Amino acid sequence: MRDRARALLIDLDGVLRRWDPAPMIAVEVKYGLKPAALLETSxxxxxxxxxxxxxxxxxEWxxxxxxRLPLDGPEASAAVAEWQAYRGEVDPQAxxxxRGVRAAGRKVGLATNATDRLRGDLDALGLTGEVDFVLSSWEMKVHKPAxxxxxxxxLAIREVPKHVLFVDDDDRVIRGARVAGLSAYRWTGPEHVPYLRKALDLPD
Known part of the structure; x- marks a missing residue:
């Protein structure tokens, strides 16, 4: 029987933050770019x-x-700036x-692949005070799933891997977490929150 997790590590994009494709599509239509050109290029x-x-x-990124966009310099820069102006939205259920995990006395760390823009995004989204630790690949100089x-x-959350539950929306990252000895679960939405709470030994 696996040990119950004592702490939670949770991903940002695709879990705590979700993205509406409409703003990106609008930029691509405005500048005559093919669908998903901005995301694929990035x-x-x-x-x-x-x-x-x-x-x-x-x-720099x-x-x-x-x-790399098929636009002239100023137009390409303007397209990227407009695309980046939208910073996503918090998933209220995630x-x-x-909040429930923290209220039960468990530590929560945000563990995400990110750039140096992460801290500003968390402030803008109102997420800075919602976790105990922010674990950013840009700051750590190594990215998931390494x-x-x-x-x-x-080490940052002060728990051995077997006592940490890791939640992410990327199968490759989930596999990496499991290889590293963590309990890991792929997030597809809030329907499995009761299971995750049990993994953390929290009441229903």
Whole structure:
């Protein structure tokens, strides 16, 4: 029988923060870009990885995205700026889950791949005070699903891996967390919150 988790590590994008595709689509239509051009360009591994690993700033990353768009310089920069103006929305049910975990006396750490823009986003979203720790790949200089990320996260939250529940929406990251010895669960929505509460030994 697995030990009950004593602390929670939870992802930001796709869990605590959700994204409405409409603002991105509107920018692409306005500038004549193909669907998902901005997201696909930003996720190109050769520029995404260093942005998440703290090797380049968010501003530098977005500059590289603009340089790869089929637009002239000023227009490309304007398109990226308009796309980035929308910073997502808090998922109220995920936040309710986090608040319940903390109210029961369990520590909660936000564990996310992010850039140096993360702290400002958390302030803008009202999430800064909603967790006990913020564990950012940009600050840690290592990104999920590297084992070192989970090792550093457990040290920060002061729990051994077997006593930490990790919640993320990415299968690859979930596998990495499990390899590192954490209990890990893929978030698909709030319908499994009762299970997650039991994993943390919390009452229904």
């Amino acid at each position: 996720m190109s591994w050769d520029i995404y990885r260093p942005a998440m690993a703290g090797e380049i700033s968010d501003e 977005m500059g590289l995205v603009a340089s 936040l309710e889950f986090v 084992p070192e990320f989970f090792q550093q996260a457990c």
